[in-house]
Amino acid sequence: MFNFTDKKNQKDERYYQAYLSHHVISRRNLFRGILGGSEKHLQQDAKRAVPRPPFAAKEHLFLNACNGCGDCVSACPNSILQISEGKVMLDLGYSTCSFCGRCxxxxxxxxLHRAFRADTELRPTFLSSCIQHSHQSCECCQQACPKQAISPDLQVDPLRCNGCGECQLSCFVSAIRLTLDS
Ligand code: SF4
Ligand code: SF4
Ligand code: SF4
Structure with a gap:
């Protein structure tokens, strides 16, 4: 059990209150899920080592709340979720995320909660095998991007991009890798 007079948890509470002011969700249930598990993962600056589904809580809270039940895996129509080391992770190697929210x-x-960011935090990088590097014309990834986040010279707007994976899937020379935004 956590005591909300604790400074660290007060910071977490403020973080989630910001969401609660914009979204109608059960505050009691949110904290029961987020802070109801093991204390061992509650490190404020935990960075994602592997991709998570969209709508995931901040990593240190996600690690505490996810119990690896796999319900989100079963719910995903695109089969892009799997359980690894007891937590759900995202794999966009063969498909994309539609942000349907079923997970x-x-x-x-x-x-995972619809009040959290609809963003996988993955961002594309372009490998040397991209045919634009050999001065050939190609607009496949730009046209595939539903957020118009890729410019003609392959600059990615990180604020527009939501890490859906459409660009990676569209590249016929496999010149795009999705990596976690640091
Ligand atoms: S994120 Fe997925 S695996 Fe983790 S608790 Fe929620 S439904 Fe279960
Ligand atoms: S938002 Fe939909 S497609 Fe994306 S991971 Fe969740 S269930 Fe799968
Ligand atoms: S297709 Fe998706 S992952 Fe690629 S740049 Fe556009 S929004 Fe980002």
């Missing part, structure tokens, strides 16, 4: 709806732990 979040399935998560009773609220490790």
């Amino acid at each position: 979040a709806d399935a998560c009773i732990q609220q490790a």
Whole structure:
């Protein structure tokens, strides 16, 4: 059990209150899910080592809340989720995320919740095999991007991009890698 007079948890509470002011969700249930598990993962600056589904809580809270039940995995129509080391991770190697939100709806732990960012935090990088590097014309990834986040000279607007994976899938020479935004 956590005591909300604790400074660290007060910071977490403020963080989630910002969401609560914009979204109608159960505050009691949110904290039960987010802060109801093991204390061992509650490190404020935990960075994602692997990609998570969209709508995931901040990593240190996600690690505490996700119990690896796999309900989100079963709910995902695109089969891009899997359980690894007892937590759900995202794999956009063979498909993309449509941000349908079914994973979040399935998560009773609220490790995933529609109130959190609809962003996988993955961002594309372009490899030397990209044919634009050999001065050939190609607009496949630009046209595939539903957010118009890729410019003609392959600059990616990190604020527009939501890490859906459409660009990676569209590249016929496999010159795009999605990596976690640091
Ligand atoms: S449904 Fe929630 S608790 Fe279960 S594996 Fe997915 S994220 Fe974790
Ligand atoms: S938002 Fe939809 S497509 Fe994306 S991971 Fe969740 S269930 Fe799968
Ligand atoms: S298709 Fe666009 S929004 Fe999706 S990952 Fe690529 S750059 Fe980002």
